[in-house]
Amino acid sequence: MFQVFHGVNVDWLGKRRIFIGLSIALMLAGMGTALYRHKFHPHGTDAFNLGVDFKGGTVVTVRFKNPPTAEQIRAAIDQAGIKDAVIQPVLDRAGEFLIRLPQQAQTQAADPNQAGVDIGRAVVRRALNRFGSETSGDLNSDPNASYKIEGTDAVSAVASAQLRTQAIAVTIAALIGMLIFIAFRFEWTYGAAAVIAVFHTVLVTLGLFSIFQIEINLTVIAALLTLVGFDVNDSIVIFDRIRENRKLYRRMSLYDVTNLSINQTLSRTVITSGLVFLSVIALVLLGGETLRPFSLALLMGIVFGTYDTIAVAGPIMVWWERKLEAANRRAVAAMATSPHARGRGQTSRKEMPSRAARV
Amino acid sequence: MKKRSLLQRSIIIAIVTIVGVYIVIGHHGRRPHLKDFTPSGIKATLATNINLGLDLKGGSHLVMRVKVEDYLKRLTEDSATAAQNAAKDAGFDVKEAHAETAGDYRVVLQAADPSKAKDIREAVQKKVELAENAGWSYSTSGDKLVWTLTGSAQRTLADNATEQALKIIETRINAIGVAEPTLQRRGAQTAHEILLQMPGIQDPEHVKQMLAGQSHLELVHVVSPPSPSPIQTYATKEEAIASLNSGGNIPANRRVLPYIERAELANRNAQDQTNPQKPTKWVVVESPAIIDGAELRSASAAQGRAGSDEYDIQFSLKKSGADKFGTWTGANINEYMGVVLNDEVKSIAFIKSQIFDQGEINGNFSKQSADDLALTLRSGALPAPIQYQEERTVGPSLGADSIRSGVRASLLGLALVVLFMLIYYRGSGINAVVALLLNMVLMIAGLIVFGATLTLPGIAGIILTIGMAVDSNVLIFERIREELRSGKTIPSAVEQGFGHAFITIIDTHVTTIVSSLFLYVFGAGPIRGFAVTLVLGLLVNLFSAVYVSRTIFIWLLSRKGKRVESLSI
Numbered sequence: 001m002f003q004v005f006h007g008v009n010v011d012w013l014g015k016r017r018i019f020i021g022l023s024i025a026l027m028l029a030g031m032g033t034a035l036y037r038h039k040f041h042p043h044g045t046d047a048f049n050l051g052v053d054f055k056g057g058t059v060v061t062v063r064f065k066n067p068p069t070a071e072q073i074r075a076a077i078d079q080a081g082i083k084d085a086v087i088q089p090v091l092d093r094a095g096e097f098l099i100r101l102p103q104q105a106q107t108q109a110a111d112p113n114q115a116g117v118d119i120g121r122a123v124v125r126r127a128l129n130r131f132g133s134e135t136s137g138d139l140n141s142d143p144n145a146s147y148k149i150e151g152t153d154a155v156s157a158v159a160s161a162q163l164r165t166q167a168i169a170v171t172i173a174a175l176i177g178m179l180i181f182i183a184f185r186f187e188w189t190y191g192a193a194a195v196i197a198v199f200h201t202v203l204v205t206l207g208l209f210s211i212f213q214i215e216i217n218l219t220v221i222a223a224l225l226t227l228v229g230f231d232v233n234d235s236i237v238i239f240d241r242i243r244e245n246r247k248l249y250r251r252m253s254l255y256d257v258t259n260l261s262i263n264q265t266l267s268r269t270v271i272t273s274g275l276v277f278l279s280v281i282a283l284v285l286l287g288g289e290t291l292r293p294f295s296l297a298l299l300m301g302i303v304f305g306t307y308d309t310i311a312v313a314g315p316i317m318v319w320w321e322r323k324l325e326a327a328n329r330r331a332v333a334a335m336a337t338s339p340h341a342r343g344r345g346q347t348s349r350k351e352m353p354s355r356a357a358r359v
Numbered sequence: 360m361k362k363r364s365l366l367q368r369s370i371i372i373a374i375v376t377i378v379g380v381y382i383v384i385g386h387h388g389r390r391p392h393l394k395d396f397t398p399s400g401i402k403a404t405l406a407t408n409i410n411l412g413l414d415l416k417g418g419s420h421l422v423m424r425v426k427v428e429d430y431l432k433r434l435t436e437d438s439a440t441a442a443q444n445a446a447k448d449a450g451f452d453v454k455e456a457h458a459e460t461a462g463d464y465r466v467v468l469q470a471a472d473p474s475k476a477k478d479i480r481e482a483v484q485k486k487v488e489l490a491e492n493a494g495w496s497y498s499t500s501g502d503k504l505v506w507t508l509t510g511s512a513q514r515t516l517a518d519n520a521t522e523q524a525l526k527i528i529e530t531r532i533n534a535i536g537v538a539e540p541t542l543q544r545r546g547a548q549t550a551h552e553i554l555l556q557m558p559g560i561q562d563p564e565h566v567k568q569m570l571a572g573q574s575h576l577e578l579v580h581v582v583s584p585p586s587p588s589p590i591q592t593y594a595t596k597e598e599a600i601a602s603l604n605s606g607g608n609i610p611a612n613r614r615v616l617p618y619i620e621r622a623e624l625a626n627r628n629a630q631d632q633t634n635p636q637k638p639t640k641w642v643v644v645e646s647p648a649i650i651d652g653a654e655l656r657s658a659s660a661a662q663g664r665a666g667s668d669e670y671d672i673q674f675s676l677k678k679s680g681a682d683k684f685g686t687w688t689g690a691n692i693n694e695y696m697g698v699v700l701n702d703e704v705k706s707i708a709f710i711k712s713q714i715f716d717q718g719e720i721n722g723n724f725s726k727q728s729a730d731d732l733a734l735t736l737r738s739g740a741l742p743a744p745i746q747y748q749e750e751r752t753v754g755p756s757l758g759a760d761s762i763r764s765g766v767r768a769s770l771l772g773l774a775l776v777v778l779f780m781l782i783y784y785r786g787s788g789i790n791a792v793v794a795l796l797l798n799m800v801l802m803i804a805g806l807i808v809f810g811a812t813l814t815l816p817g818i819a820g821i822i823l824t825i826g827m828a829v830d831s832n833v834l835i836f837e838r839i840r841e842e843l844r845s846g847k848t849i850p851s852a853v854e855q856g857f858g859h860a861f862i863t864i865i866d867t868h869v870t871t872i873v874s875s876l877f878l879y880v881f882g883a884g885p886i887r888g889f890a891v892t893l894v895l896g897l898l899v900n901l902f903s904a905v906y907v908s909r910t911i912f913i914w915l916l917s918r919k920g921k922r923v924e925s926l927s928i
Contacts, residue, residue: 074758154547162526169881181869218885291815
C-alpha cells in the first residue's frame with residue numbers, strides 16, 4: 001500500500017494561537033486594503049477591481065472591407081493598451097464586428113458616458129489603423145479605406161446592483177441554512193464554528209482580490225458560491241470523525257479527540273484538496289486570461305478552505321464547547337446543592353450530563 | 360441473497376447508464392440512424408443536444424427601444440381623468456378636461472367658474488400627483504387650469520420607465536428559461552435603448568414576442584344598463600362615441616374600446632365554420648379602471664372545461680387590490696364589468712355577488728398563448744410598448760484560442776485526477792474512475808434535461824465538481840484502508856469502510872443540498888440555475904460514487920469467493 005500521512009500525530013490545536021493570529025492578520029490586511037483603496041483611490045484603484053460585467057463600457061460596431069480574424073482584432077486592441085475587450089463577429093452581416101470595451105477613464109465631462117464613448121472610439125480607431133485607414137464616406141465606394149466605424153454606443157453594466165446585493169444576501173442565507181443543519185446533526189457550536197470558518201475563507205479571498213486588484217466578474221461570484229460548499233465539506237468530515245471518536249474513547253478530552261480526528265482524516269483532506277488543487281492549478285496556468293479570475297478565486301478558496309478547517313473551525317469549536325462545559329459543570333454543581341433548582345439546569349443539549357461527567 | 364442484490368444493482372446501474380448515455384448522444388425527436396453512431400454523427404448530435412452559451416457559440420443581439428413618449432402620454436391622460444374626477448368629487452363644476460400630448464405634456468382643466476381656480480387646484484392636487492415637486496408646473500389662462508410636465512421631470516420619468524422595462528424584461532427572460540443572457544442599457548441616457556444578447560435558442564421569434572408583450576390588464580366598469588338587460592354594445596366606434604353626447608369627443612372619464620369575442624379560437628382554425636369570428640363590437644367603459652395589473656399577485660393558465668383545448672387565465676389580487684375590488688363589486692351588483700387587456704375588452708360579465716381577490720380572463724386562448732400571457736402578467740406590465748430597433752446574429756464572445764485553452768486546461772485537470780487515482784489506489788482506482796466517468800455522463804445528461812446552457816466557466820465548474828466527487832471515493836477508500844490496518848478481513852473492512860464513510864458522505868451532501876435550497880428559494884435567475892446544477896451534481900455523485908462503487912466491490916468480492924486474500928487498494 002502506497003500512502004501518505006499514516007500514523008501522524010500532530011498537536012494541531014496547540015498551534016491555535018498562531019493559526020487564529022494568521023487568519024486575523026490576513027482578514028485585516030484584505031479588509032484594510034479594500035477600505036484604504038475605497039477611501040483614497042491610490043493609482044486610481046477602487047476597493048475591488050470590478051470587471052465589465054459590473055461596470056459597463058462602450059460597444060463599437062465596425063465594418064471591414066477585407067475582414068481580419070477576431071484574433072487579429074483582439075491583438076490590435078491589446079496593443080493599443082486595452083485589456084478585456086470582447087470581440088464578437090456579426091454572423092449575418094459580412095465583415096461586421098462588435099467590439100466591446102470596458103469603461104474608459106472618467107473625465108470631468110458633463111456626460112461621463114459620452115466622454116467614455118468618445119475615448120473608446122478613438123482607441124478603436126488607433127488600434128484598427130493597423131489594418132488600413134477609416135473611410136469618411138461610404139466604405140464600398142472609397143478605394144483607399146479598409147474599414148468604417150458604424151456606431152459607438154455606451155452600454156451599462158450587465159450585472160445590476162440588484163444582482164450584487166442578492167448574491168451577498170443569498171450567500172448569507174445559505175450559510176444560515178448550513179448552520180441550522182449542522183446544529184441539527186451535531187451541535188450549535190459545531191455549526192457556528194464551520195460557518196465562521198467558511199465566512200473567514202470568503203473574506204480572505206475577497207481581501208486577496210482587493211490586494212492584488214484581480215478583476216471581479218460574474219464568474220468570480222459563481223466561484224465564491226462553489227467554494228462555500230466545498231469548504232464546509234472539510235469541516236463536516238472532521239466533525240463526523242469527532243462524533244464517532246467521542247463514542248469510542250469516552251475518557252479522552254475533547255481537545256485530544258479533535259487532534260486525533262484531524263490526524264486520522266488528514267490523508268483524506270490532503271488527497272481530496274490536492275486533487276481539486278491539481279485541476280484548478282491546471283486552469284490557472286493553462287486556462288487563459290478569460291478564466292483566470294475565476295480559477296484564481298477557486299484556487300484561493302481551496303487553499304484557505306482546507307486550512308481553515310484545521311486552523312479555524314477546530315479551535316473555535318473546542319474553545320466554545322469547553323466554555324459551555326464549564327458553565328454546565330457549574331449548573332450541575334448548583335443543581336446538586338439546591339434541590340429547588342432541579343429542572344432549571346437541564347437544557348436541551350443532548351449529551352450534557354455525560355459530557356460534564358467526563359471533564 | 361448476495362447474488363440477487365448484485366443482479367438487482369447491476370440492472371439498475373445498467374438502466375441509468377443507458378438512459379444517461381442516450382440523453383447525451385441520442386437524437387431527440389426522431390428515430391436514430393446508423394450514422395448517428397459514427398464519431399462525426401455523435402459530434403453533430405452533441406452540438407444540437409447541448410446549448411452552448413454566448414461565450415462559446417454566440418447568439419442573437421437585439422436592440423429594443425422603450426417608447427417612453429407613449430408612457431408619458433398615458434400618464435398625462437390618466438392624470439387628466441383623475442383631475443376631472445377629483446374636481447367633481449370636491450363639488451366643483453368642470454366644463455371639460457383633456458390632455459395635450461403633442462410637444463409638451465399638459466393637463467388642461469376648464470373650470471365653469473374661473474374665480475374658483477385656486478380652490479380647484481388645491482382639491483385636485485390633494486388627490487392627484489400634479490404638484491410642483493412631482494414635476495408639474497402650474498399656470499392659468501382664462502378659465503383654464505394648466506399643468507405642464509417640466510423637461511427635467513420628463514427625463515426622470517422616461518428614465519425610470521426604461522429602468523422598469525429593463526427589470527420586467529429581465530424577469531420575463533428568466534421565467535422563459537433563456538439561460539445566461541446579457542441585458543444592459545445602451546446608448547445615451549435619453550436613447551431609452553436596451554441591448555439583449557441571448558444564446559442561440561429554439562424559437563427566437565416567440566421569445567421576442569413575449570418580451571415585448573404589453574400585458575396591460577385592467578378591470579373596468581362597462582357603461583351599460585345593469586343585468587338582466589343585455590350589455591350595451593355598439594356596431595361601430597362612431598356609434599359608441601355618439602352615444603356619449605359630448606359633441607364627438609370622448610370625455611376624460613370615458614373610453615371607447617373594441618370588444619372581440621372568441622378572437623383567439625377563430626384565428627386558430629379559420630376553417631372551423633361552426634364557430635366563426637363574431638364581428639368586432641364597441642363598448643363604452645368608465646375611466647379610470649377599477650384596478651389594473653399592478654395589483655396582481657399571481658396569474659396562471661387553466662383549462663376552460665375539462666377535456667377542452669380552450670384555456671382561461673385565472674388570477675388573484677394583492678391585498679390592496681382585493682380591498683378596492685371588493686368594495687367596488689359590493690356596491691355594483693348586477694352591473695357589467697369588463698376585463699381589458701392591452702386596450703381590448705376580452706370578456707364582460709355581470710357582478711353576481713361581491714368578489715374579492717379572484718378573477719378570470721376568458722379569452723378562449725390556446726394553451727401556448729394562455730401560458731405566455733400568464734407569464735407576462737406575472738412579470739408585470741411594461742410601462743410602455745417596446746420596439747425592436749436592430750437585430751443581429753453574433754458569434755462567440757470568446758476567441759477560438761481562449762476557448763481552446765480553457766477546454767484543454769479543463770481536460771488536463773480531469774486527466775490528472777484520473778491518473779492520480781489509478782496510481783494511488785491501483786485496482787480500486789479503476790473503480791473510482793468508472794464512477795467518475797459515469798458521474799460526468801449523468802451530469803451532462805442532467806444539464807441537457809434541465810435545458811442548461813454551457814459556458815466556459817461552466818465547463819471548468821463541471822471539472823471542479825468531478826474533483827469534488829472524487830472526495831466520496833477518497834473518503835471510502837481511506838476508510839477501508841484504515842479498517843484493513845486495524846486487522847479486519849477484507850469483506851468486513853469493505854463493509855465497515857462503506858458504512859462509516861456513508862454517514863459522513865450523507866452529512867456533507869445534505870449540508871450542501873440544504874444551502875443550495877436556500878440559494879434557490881432566495882435567489883433568482885443565474886443564482887437559481889447555479890443551485891440546480893449543484894444539487895444535480897450532488898445527487899449524481901451519491902449514485903455513482905456510493906452506489907456504483909459499492910456494487911463494483913460486491914462484484915469483485917463475490918468473484919473471488921469466500922476466502923478473499925488481497926484487495927488492490
